[in-house]
Amino acid sequence: MATRCSSFEIQARLGAARTGVLHTPHGAVPTPAFLPVGTTGTVKALTPEDLRVTGTSMVLANAYHLWVRPGHGVVERLGGLHRFMGWDGPILTDSGGFQAWSQREHRKVREDGVRFRHHADGQWRLLTPEVAVEIQEALGVDVAMALDECIEWPADRDRVAESTARTTRWLHRCVAARRRPERTALFGIVQGGVHEDLRQAHAEEIAALDLEGFAIGGLSVGEPTEAMRAMVEASARVLPEDRPRYLMGVGYPSDVVAAVARGVDLFDCVLPTRSARFGQAFTSQGRLTLTHARYREDPEPLDPACACYTCRSFSRAYLRHLCTAGEILGPRLLTLHNVAFYQALMAGLRQAVGGGEGALAALAAEAVRWSAVLPP
Amino acid sequence: MATRCSSFEIQARLGAARTGVLHTPHGAVPTPAFLPVGTTGTVKALTPEDLRVTGTSMVLANAYHLWVRPGHGVVERLGGLHRFMGWDGPILTDSGGFQAWSQREHRKVREDGVRFRHHADGQWRLLTPEVAVEIQEALGVDVAMALDECIEWPADRDRVAESTARTTRWLHRCVAARRRPERTALFGIVQGGVHEDLRQAHAEEIAALDLEGFAIGGLSVGEPTEAMRAMVEASARVLPEDRPRYLMGVGYPSDVVAAVARGVDLFDCVLPTRSARFGQAFTSQGRLTLTHARYREDPEPLDPACACYTCRSFSRAYLRHLCTAGEILGPRLLTLHNVAFYQALMAGLRQAVGGGEGALAALAAEAVRWSAVLPP
Secondary structure, eight states: OOOOSOEEEEEEEETTEEEEEEEETTEEEEESEEEEBOTTSSOTTOOHHHHHHHTOOOEEEEHHHHHHTTOHHHHHHTTOHHHHHTOOSOEEEEOSHHHHHHTGGGEEEOSSOEEEEOTTTOOEEEEOHHHHHHHHHHHTOSEEEOOOOOOOSSOOHHHHHHHHHHHHHHHHHHHHHOSOTTTOEEEEEEOOTTOHHHHHHHHHHHHTSOOSEEEEOSOSSSOOHHHHHHHHHHHHTTSOTTSOEEETTOOSHHHHHHHHHTTOOEEEESHHHHHHHTTEEEETTEEEETTSGGGTTOOSOSOTTOOSHHHHHOOHHHHHHHHHTTOTHHHHHHHHHHHHHHHHHHHHHHHHHHHOHHHHHHHHHHHHHHHSBOOO | OOOOSOEEEEEEEETTEEEEEEEETTEEEEESEEEOBOTTSSOTTOOHHHHHHHTOOOEEEEHHHHHHTTOHHHHHHTTOHHHHHTOOSOEEEEOSHHHHHHTGGGEEEOSSOEEEEOTTTOOEEEEOHHHHHHHHHHHTOSEEEOOOOOOOSSOOHHHHHHHHHHHHHHHHHHHHHOSOTTTOEEEEEEOOTTOHHHHHHHHHHHHTSOOSEEEEOSOSSSOOHHHHHHHHHHHHTTSOTTSOEEETTOOOHHHHHHHHHTTOOEEEOSHHHHHHHTTEEEETTEEEETTSGGGTTOOSOSOTTOOSHHHHHOOHHHHHHHHHTTOTHHHHHHHHHHHHHHHHHHHHHHHHHHHOHHHHHHHHHHHHHHHSBOOO
8 A cells, every 4th residue: 555644563572462553643552552432432431631641542433323423524524533522642433343243133234234223313324335434534533444244153154254255345345445545544354253264264365455454353242252362363363463453342351461462452342431330440359349338438449559530539438329329420430440440451561561471471360350350 | 606617707898799708627718609519429420620620619518318328427437528529628518408398209397307218218217407417517517507497489478487487496406416516617597488577587586596607598499580589688688797698509690690799608509510411501602502403513612701621622513412422421521611610600709799889780791691591
């Protein structure tokens, strides 16, 4: 490709793991990086200022949702998604492929694209690969995702093979539809269910295209953890060494560490933000459910090892009170903490890769503890 | 009274209006002051840090709600309400008298106190004047309110007279129940419905007690604006000149200016915070309902005359998007703006009283415009 708006620079390696920097038109992203989920153009409950404080360098939004509401034309006329949401750092958008999977009742996949009915207005819309690229370029994001077909788990082999073939055809249409390659990068998405040979073949197929980066999709849809990790490994080892690898929608701290060890650079997941809204906090002792009665008079911070505003300022007892009383400040303070916790994990990972095998193994063991649910 | 934990210092006067400083164990409150409502120990959606930024110097919480959840004993054992909610400035609590009015279905007023059934647990509890004082002293607030009987409007004269008599009896019991006068001040509450003579008589009756301050209660319960203002005037002119006067639960900017002109020093109202959660912003052009279609592509800040974080950072179009999409960040950013708007109004009032008749009249005229609803 003649013009390339993003570049990826590897800084250190440890086995398959690596640290690096993804350069985008809106700044640099130290990798491995975690992108908080901001589906509709807002990471729920947080301001852009909060995100900076947590150590976030790049956020995720969703092209499909913004297409429906407020409309990509509106966002474009207001100066693009960065200005619209007040975030001047890098943005990556998912195209809507995952929504096609998660909203099974309200979509039909056809060869030309996906017909969707959105909950906001009940209207049917046809999302094609061309429309997916058009929306994301109009939003002016740094990284656009190709439209893919993400399928259910379990799915039989023929169905998986069909979907990878369609995802490849759609990817070619996405590439052909690009009008602003100097501003918006395009990542292709590896599918292939939990079939190692199909994963590998699909990764080889899309790796042949000279794209700015590649994603591993179709995971975290119910398959066992071990299958997920095997698929990450099978995909990552085939993808080009010099391009960023993005594992979509994964996962717990332990999953993130395992994927970094297998060569993944970018992550997004709703866990830290969604758990917060259900009163659950990630801590260095494990996942803490604040509504449990044991925290009723607990004067300790959420995580004594954390230096975020929430942990510096409030007791578990107060946060529990906010959550049980249904107060907005509860989700807000928990989201701030959980995102800060994930960003501290990523900083730890970037350091551990430089620190050698022992450091990464130690972090992996800790991350297993962080991912476990604390007893009531 | 031998020990007095708060003092009030008048700095300037203009007719009945005055500016001053209320000194409390947790700092000084420049008056006229507006107290954002933090019923359950949180001003909905805002952190203590946010409140400082808006120019808030004192907040309101509710003794009755905190009694039920998390319990005043819990709060006391955790070091008091200031530490619990992370707010080190002055706090005033309402006793629960207003809740007795607003939760008519779930309470019975008796001579000994009010029996309440709270929505959180469905249990009946008896709130007596003694319990009201005990709760507020346990919370360790700077200003406690006496338990009063707030009645419906309209109410016949006999019923109003009975309720003022009971409020006086309860006030005497509150005074006798005080155990920590060196830490928590006590304000009595003037009732008397919209009967000028009853108001005045009641104000005289409670003014005879040497309390740290006095409130005007039982207004903003449905009565016409003119009746409300007349009652404020009738009450304020009888209350001691050298004690702060607090108008409970009022109101629109125009009501606040009118009450300051009649000698009121302290205010609280849910309007700026509650309106925000319904997508309504107070602006120097009027009350703006963000969900209106006209703001869909509006690149302007909520209020071009405002310097708050919301107005510095986001367009009306984005804020409208947040509100229509049901995103938490919408109420958060609108609450921040609305509270900042009210605090700017109070700063303007403090200046206008020093600036003479013309300045106060000009502000009164502006406040009428600010209180009006903008057309769709």
